[in-house]
Amino acid sequence: MLPFARVAVIGMGLIGSSLTRAIRAKLPTVHLTVHDADAAVRERVVDLDLADDVTDTPGAAVIDADLVILAVPVLAMMKVAAAIAADLPAGCVVSDTGSVKGSVLADLSEALPEGIAIVPAHPVAGTEQSGPDAGFATLFDARWCILTPPVDADAFAVARITEFWTRLGARVEVMTPEHHDLVLAVTSHLPHLIAYSIVGTASDLESVTRSEVIKYSAGGFRDFTRIAASDPVMWRDVFLSNKDAVLNVLQRFSEDLTALQRAIRWGDGDYLEALFSRTRAVRRGIVDEGQDTGDADFGRRH
Amino acid sequence: MLPFARVAVIGMGLIGSSLTRAIRAKLPTVHLTVHDADAAVRERVVDLDLADDVTDTPGAAVIDADLVILAVPVLAMMKVAAAIAADLPAGCVVSDTGSVKGSVLADLSEALPEGIAIVPAHPVAGTEQSGPDAGFATLFDARWCILTPPVDADAFAVARITEFWTRLGARVEVMTPEHHDLVLAVTSHLPHLIAYSIVGTASDLESVTRSEVIKYSAGGFRDFTRIAASDPVMWRDVFLSNKDAVLNVLQRFSEDLTALQRAIRWGDGDYLEALFSRTRAVRRGIVDEGQDTGDADFGRRH
Numbered sequence: 346m347l348p349f350a351r352v353a354v355i356g357m358g359l360i361g362s363s364l365t366r367a368i369r370a371k372l373p374t375v376h377l378t379v380h381d382a383d384a385a386v387r388e389r390v391v392d393l394d395l396a397d398d399v400t401d402t403p404g405a406a407v408i409d410a411d412l413v414i415l416a417v418p419v420l421a422m423m424k425v426a427a428a429i430a431a432d433l434p435a436g437c438v439v440s441d442t443g444s445v446k447g448s449v450l451a452d453l454s455e456a457l458p459e460g461i462a463i464v465p466a467h468p469v470a471g472t473e474q475s476g477p478d479a480g481f482a483t484l485f486d487a488r489w490c491i492l493t494p495p496v497d498a499d500a501f502a503v504a505r506i507t508e509f510w511t512r513l514g515a516r517v518e519v520m521t522p523e524h525h526d527l528v529l530a531v532t533s534h535l536p537h538l539i540a541y542s543i544v545g546t547a548s549d550l551e552s553v554t555r556s557e558v559i560k561y562s563a564g565g566f567r568d569f570t571r572i573a574a575s576d577p578v579m580w581r582d583v584f585l586s587n588k589d590a591v592l593n594v595l596q597r598f599s600e601d602l603t604a605l606q607r608a609i610r611w612g613d614g615d616y617l618e619a620l621f622s623r624t625r626a627v628r629r630g631i632v633d634e635g636q637d638t639g640d641a642d643f644g645r646r647h
Numbered sequence: 648m649l650p651f652a653r654v655a656v657i658g659m660g661l662i663g664s665s666l667t668r669a670i671r672a673k674l675p676t677v678h679l680t681v682h683d684a685d686a687a688v689r690e691r692v693v694d695l696d697l698a699d700d701v702t703d704t705p706g707a708a709v710i711d712a713d714l715v716i717l718a719v720p721v722l723a724m725m726k727v728a729a730a731i732a733a734d735l736p737a738g739c740v741v742s743d744t745g746s747v748k749g750s751v752l753a754d755l756s757e758a759l760p761e762g763i764a765i766v767p768a769h770p771v772a773g774t775e776q777s778g779p780d781a782g783f784a785t786l787f788d789a790r791w792c793i794l795t796p797p798v799d800a801d802a803f804a805v806a807r808i809t810e811f812w813t814r815l816g817a818r819v820e821v822m823t824p825e826h827h828d829l830v831l832a833v834t835s836h837l838p839h840l841i842a843y844s845i846v847g848t849a850s851d852l853e854s855v856t857r858s859e860v861i862k863y864s865a866g867g868f869r870d871f872t873r874i875a876a877s878d879p880v881m882w883r884d885v886f887l888s889n890k891d892a893v894l895n896v897l898q899r900f901s902e903d904l905t906a907l908q909r910a911i912r913w914g915d916g917d918y919l920e921a922l923f924s925r926t927r928a929v930r931r932g933i934v935d936e937g938q939d940t941g942d943a944d945f946g947r948r949h
Binding site for chain 2: 471473533539542549558562564565571580585588594598612614622625634
């Protein structure tokens with residue numbers, strides 16, 4: 346079965362433009378209509394030929410779609426959903442790509458009319474780059490896409506979205522929005538928060554120059570700067586809309602870091618070595634599961 | 648000028664074995680003698696043909712060297728230096744590759760006889776892998792090597808070590824051990840400590856399974872696991888021997904993270920967006936300076 350024949354994507358940044366590229370590559374008969382709030386992005390999308398139609402308003406993009414995907418920052422979902430509500434055709438499925446699911450499900454449920462099937466989704470994939478030029482068709486290959494349908498979801502709509510992401514190369518998992526937001530607070534939101542924080546700390550030291558931080562970054566720091574180069578508005582919205590889960594895991598992290606601090610202060614080498622040995626196994630698990638390359642240094646060229 | 652003709656390397660892990668490979672590739676006339684405390688490593692070094700001679704004791708490796716490089720964990724320096732002290736030939740230069748310089752300079756100065764020129768060095772390069780199989784000849788290309796000679800250092804010895812590392816492809820900088828230890832606390836030690844800590848935190852949550860942490864790690868977490876897979880003994884020693892500087896920058900980091908926590912709790916989006924925008928510039932600096940690839944996702948294959 347072809348899960349959807351006419352797909353509309355709203356928001357043509359890294360994720361939205363990767364989505365249309367992946368659809369073009371793997372579901373080539375799908376008719377693609379897209380919109381972006383930024384006129385310069387719309388022009389670029391035309392130049393890159395990323396869709397069949399590029400519309401000037403979000404409403405115009407969705408009028409004959411059987412699937413609408415909102416690929417905008419999480420706090421923009423409500424406004425975009427309200428803007429398309431009157432133009433959605435009956436039987437249409439609305440989904441998204443947001444990194445937070447509790448607030449998105451609530452916002453979409455409030456803004457969209459009865460009778461529209463809502464199946465929120467989060468493809469756990471991305472790079473530190475932004476905009477329509479940064480996307481690529483294989484971004485979702487072998488990555489997980491998490492669906493968080495409401496309790497009264499249309500089962501057929503969930504099945505179609507599952508088929509859609511599977512055809513794009515992703516693996517699909519279903520969970521509650523609450524559990525998603527807790528899991529991603531650990532595997533994505535907290536790492537980003539910490540990366541942003543340490544890059545800020547390093548930039549602000551009086552005793553170490555910015556130039557020194559850059560020159561000697563190959564000792565580990567540079568890995569954090571990649572994540573801390575991610576889209577600022579997208580990430581601002583993630584932290585504001587997943588506040589409780591982020592504060593919860595941040596508290597755990599702070600406690601663990603304080604224990605490490607104490608071990609260093611008191612010279613407890615056994616404590617340090619035990620932790621540092623344990624964490625190796627997690628890396629091996631990630632490489633074995635195909636979620637990262639096993640090449641040294643991420644396979645960076647030397 | 649060929650800076651050294653007979654080089655001894657003690658410790659044949661990632662750094663020591665990269666060093667002998669780089670010497671073989673770039674200074675092929677140098678005679679190479681090596682030792683490792685682990686008999687299995689010594690056998691592997693013979694199999695891999697990484698040196699002209701592999702000796703059973705550290706003393707035997709250094710007897711006719713004009714340069715001895717200690718590539719062992721920082722807290723093992725003192726013991727190795729004491730073990731070679733009686734066998735060092737007059738005029739020999741002793742250096743190292745340790746990630747901490749204050750304690751190493753003190754330890755070498757105490758353990759080595761008068762008349763031996765000591766020029767501590769730290770090539771700021773590495774991967775998360777360990778052992779003689781993990782090394783490669785280009786590891787130091789375009790990376791910085793920091794020298795921290797004592798105030799009364801032999802200027803000619805410093806010039807020869809500078810020439811040596813330059814010939815191996817590195818760029819050389821000279822600074823005090825104290826400044827080195829502060830700079831590296833920021834660019835290397837703190838990032839490793841935080842990576843180890845967050846990987847530990849994620850493994851210990853009751854509400855999120857280990858399997859979920861691994862599956863959804865592509866959201867950012869997997870980047871931290873690479874660093875947290877680094878050699879446990881090497882890093883234990885780094886934190887124990889650079890305690891003051893690490894605790895100092897860790898305190899700064901904790902304050903900054905607490906400020907971020909507060910901004911999230913109070914919904915201060917402007918604060919978050921301002922920080923997240925500022926940190927992008929640091930990434931650009933690192934890529935522009937050639938200290939990391941500008942390819943998305945470190946150039947990971949997709």
